[in-house]
Amino acid sequence: MSRPTDVDEWSAPARIAGADEGISADELRLAARNHGLPLEALRYDVTPAGLHYLLTHYDIPAVDPAAWRLTVSGAVARPLSLRLDELRARPRVTHRVTLECAGNGRARLSPRPVSQPWLDEAVGTAEWTGTPLAGLLAEAGVAADAVDVAFTGADRGFERGVEQTYRRGLPLAEALRDDVLLAYEMNGGPLPPQHGAPVRLIVPGWYGMAHVKWLVGVAVLESEFDGFQNVTAYRVKQTADEPGEAVTRILPKALIQPPGVPDFQSRVRVVGRGDVELTGRAWSGWAPVESVEVSTDDGATWRPAELGPQPAPYAWRSWRYAWTAAHPGRYELRARARDAAGHEQPVDQAWNRQGMASNHAQRVSVVVR
Amino acid sequence: MSRPTDVDEWSAPARIAGADEGISADELRLAARNHGLPLEALRYDVTPAGLHYLLTHYDIPAVDPAAWRLTVSGAVARPLSLRLDELRARPRVTHRVTLECAGNGRARLSPRPVSQPWLDEAVGTAEWTGTPLAGLLAEAGVAADAVDVAFTGADRGFERGVEQTYRRGLPLAEALRDDVLLAYEMNGGPLPPQHGAPVRLIVPGWYGMAHVKWLVGVAVLESEFDGFQNVTAYRVKQTADEPGEAVTRILPKALIQPPGVPDFQSRVRVVGRGDVELTGRAWSGWAPVESVEVSTDDGATWRPAELGPQPAPYAWRSWRYAWTAAHPGRYELRARARDAAGHEQPVDQAWNRQGMASNHAQRVSVVVR
Structure with missing residues (x-):
């Protein structure tokens, strides 16, 4: 698809709010869709469905579970394509994991970066059930010189002028951890649409951007993943021009x-x-x-x-x-x-x-x- | 409990935002807790749990379903106190109902009333299962001169300087409609905490404020209910001093x-x-x-x-x-x-x-x- 000529008007570069600038209409629109944990819900060991925080970059996609396939491709000996029932027939484990959005606390910064305006509440803890990714990668046969694994979701949109399908890279060593899951249940029930149905990635310990929702593709790479969500977004940096540091695990x-x-x-x-x-x-x-x-x-x-x-x-x-x-x-x-x-x-x-x-x-x- | 002397500092009267005033920190905090329907979820005939809009005046209370009782009191011949299993043993019906917050669209008004800053998304449709209130009122025996029924929730807080438990009155004729429910299930599952567990009121056709969550009390009144949520809040008015019109049913x-x-x-x-x-x-x-x-x-x-x-x-x-x-x-x-x-x-x-x-x-x- 071509790049619309007026893209900067409605998909503008990131900016910092002015000193006395209140929350903008854009930010409010994001706050109205992407909800946080109401803080009284900290009372629950496991966050009930609907109270867990939620950050959707584009739209929650409508994924037909019957048509859904997960492909494992790239630098592997045996590419795979799995149906949901095949994934569910594999070894099944459950992990309790706290997820936090990497942007949590953003709206308390001064000056305020203009984006999803989280205060304190972008967190939640759930019981995620699925099958370890490592087993699938072993079956596919990862190339000896592989370095990263890229995960592709079914959600698509524009971000800072760049049209994209949501895609994140993860170092191979992390992807091979035995607690990294392809999850299809949350808190003992089916994964809700907004949390990535039918299948999402769970990378315990990492900020939310790594836990790719509506997962459709796993690609093993022999060079470092250089997509937007790793190289442009989710960087800790002081100026627009520096590359900055990658956001990885959740700070205490x-x-x-x-x-x-x-x-x-x-x-x-x-x-x-x-x-x-x-x-x-x-x-x-x-x-x-x-x-x-x-x-x-x-x-x-x-x-x-x-x-x-x-x-x-x-x-x-x-x-x-x-x-x-x-x-x-x-x-x-x-x-x-x-x-x-x-x-x-x-x-x-x-x-x-x-x-x-x-x-x-x-x-x-x-x-x- | 006494009225703190500095109450106006943290529980101030309602106000209208200035002409160029961005969304305030207060409003953002409300937007981060009270979430709307992500508009792509309009695709679902029935809104999945967690995507339905949610407005909580105070905190979501922790109600122990084993200790929970619903009292029916006031101008009745036979006051009642029911356990949850007793309520669930009564006739059971399910209605599909669209709920909308009365404040939906508020943040699009100019000038903007400062409160929960909804844009377009404070709506959702669910299958509510419960027992008709009318049966309970018939059993209690409503006095001939009764006019209103007041519904009390378990949630408590301050609002515009007034400490209160959430309480709403409903005209008796509405309360006696056979589709008004004491609901204990949503979309075929247990009512989630944030939607009023263990029991909430459902008044099909009315804006959300009438559907009292965490319901603990039903009181039949022989005079019009004059509590805060009917007389002060939820009024359509142009000036602070006029009484205005009560908010009732949902406009198209x-x-x-x-x-x-x-x-x-x-x-x-x-x-x-x-x-x-x-x-x-x-x-x-x-x-x-x-x-x-x-x-x-x-x-x-x-x-x-x-x-x-x-x-x-x-x-x-x-x-x-x-x-x-x-x-x-x-x-x-x-x-x-x-x-x-x-x-x-x-x-x-x-x-x-x-x-x-x-x-x-x-x-x-x-x-x-």
Whole structure:
């Protein structure tokens, strides 16, 4: 298909919002479609369907499961084409995995990169059931000099002027991990359309862009994948011109389940004076979370929270903290996590121009009365 | 509980955005929690779980179904208290119903009322299964001079400075309709937490505020219900001081399923030159939709669409329109519906200060190449 001459008018390059620029109509339109986890849903170990965050680059495609085929091609000895029933007949495993959008926290950056305007809520944890990708790759016979595997979805659109089908590359070593799944169930039910039906990729530990939905193609590559979603999008960089660093695994983050009751419009919380149990979740894609600390004075002082069990290597961990809200007034609650690989969650923003992999600490405003 | 002294700082009165004011952080926070129907999901006769719109005034409450009781009280001969298994043992019916938030379209008004900033997407259609409320009211024995029935949810918070549990009144004649349900299933599965588990009210034809979620109380009243959600919120009015008109049934509306492929950021659609089948849905809470018209020139000219069957009295109806996109360029698509009761959807906004019951025509921007 040809490139329309006026493409810059409706598929413009990325930009940074002006200092006093409110959220634009474009950003609002994205926020209305791509929903976050309502933060009270942090109460669930496994996020119920419909509360898990969702980011769709283009449209949710209509994929006919009867006509669906998954091809395994490229640098393989035996290319494959599988029907859904053939995929489902293969070894079946379930992993509990926390997914987070790489753009989570973007709308809290200043200045704000204009894109999907996530605040804190682009996260969720589900039980994903499917078959390991590694088995399929072994059957296909990966070439000795293969380096990357490219995954193609059924979803198509324009992005920053470039027409494309959603496609992401993953290093071969990651693709061969035994916990990387071709998933066809979520939380024990069929994969919902919006989460990639009939089959999606699950790459535990990685930000959401790696978990390609509506998967139709797996291609083994003998050179590094250089498609838009790896080389142009999902880069941590300061200027438009530098290549930047690839976004990969999820940096540690803790979220507080907002206590008390909210105000409808401001979402400020109201609690009674006295003992308030604060709870939340923390996760990292690099290593288990090994500490969560809580501040009730906007980051001036910190105290350790009590951690619950780590239910699975890449699933969030619960935490709790006994707060004595002794005096009426306004409080700003924060939480921060550290993982066993030594990654420490910063309290304040580390700005980058795409607003990627931001893990500055959430702020929950509470009125004690 | 006492009224905090600083309540106006975090639970302020309703306001109208300034002429050039972008979407505020408050509004974005609401948009990130309360999600709309991604418009491509108009393809489904029944909206899959997780794609149906959702508006939660406060938090989704954690209701223990084992401890849950529904009380029927007030002006009745025999007050009732029912467990969930008792409710489920009663006569069981299923209705397909389209629900729309009364605030849908609010963020397209100019000037913009500051609240949940819906564009076009606060709608969905589900199969609701439950037991008719009328049977329960008959068993309780409604007093001869009863006028309203008040429904109380388990969700609590502040709104415009007023602390409250969500509560809505409904005229007795509506509450006694045989299609008004106490619903415990959605689309054949258990009611999800975010849609009101374990039990919610369904009032076919009415805007969403009437369908009280997390229902715990039904109270028959001998005077008109004067609670916040009927008397202060959900009013169509021009000035802050007038009482305005109550929001009741859904005004007719047609939505276009956006054709072609989208741009990620602007959501402008791209289609190839030639024949483009436009499809969509239309609904009204007053009477069946009897016509849908489509404009491909931003409302200058209109042509009739072909209507699909009316699947249930209060479910949306599909429509289709064969568009010949003969020339490359930019087009603004609109659609408008009329119902059998004579309600006609306006093309342009009829402003009101809460942004309620707005049914101006959607606009879909399309590039033909």
